[in-house]
Amino acid sequence: MKNILIIDDASTVRLYHRNILEASGYEVDEATNGVEALEKALSGQFDLFIVDINMPKMNGYEFLQNLRKENITQSPAVMVSTEAADLDHDQAFYSGANLYLVKPIKPLQLMTYVRLLMGEESA
């Protein structure tokens, strides 16, 4: 079973994404900020990361930069944010994200991209 790590400081958002992913058969773990997520990424194996941008202690950009710079994993990462500005898209991809989605994310939209990024569904 594939593992997904949801990183978001909003508990309701984590629960919403967890429900969608678990209903589709994925194993899900959670982190509330980038520091906690890095610790989990170092000790566990994740096939995908869903990362919020605005978080305390370590934001989503910093988390992804550390993840890629330290070569912890090259598993795909979806960056999610309330911000739709081009600058945020650019910074997300520069940080190591594979996809940028603007909240709120609809269940079908999330599952389509998750499957695509994990090579389970063709475009």
Place this chain on the structure above:
Amino acid sequence: MALLKRKKASITKSVTKTKDCSQLRALLIADSAQDRRCAARDLIGCPHASTSLLEQLACEQETSVRQVILSSLTQIGDQPAVTGLVHCLRSEDVSLRNEAIEAMKHLPEAVAPIMANLLNDPDPDVRIFSVNILESLCHPAVETWLIDVIRDDKHVNVCATAVDLLGEVGSPAALTELNNLKQRFGDEPYIQFTADLAIRRIQGG
């Protein structure tokens, strides 16, 4: 005797600080991060300290110095400090924005008079960050502000952020507007999810 020594040291330190404000301002832009940290800490009490601290905050790259600057601004808590922190909410620098949000959570008396304006800012991101500030702002009007947001704000993510918080701090007074919001955003699964969760939490006591 020890108490007397401490008191004397405290007075001496206070006088030194008064005399050294110009020196502290110079140290605030020194090359050494340790000097900048000390200056940011000791500038409290100097005239126009908030202005000097905010000027340095705008260009400070060292996280530890920024933290001390924000801590000092929080302790000062005057109008220039709050205005400067509001300005940080508009920054493209995510860390600075988050640090400003955390600082403003500790200034309920200073932030409360401007909260209505912040929640009506033309930029939806500023409105979202303002709701984030309400998360830990110990003020009796928090629930009223949140209810106003979910009743009036057109932006789905501003409303979603407010609903998330109402699920934690809301009372039965929020139920009518939570149900109205569900109707207003009937095609947004996340709003349905978070509003239902908030309603259940409120009704559950």
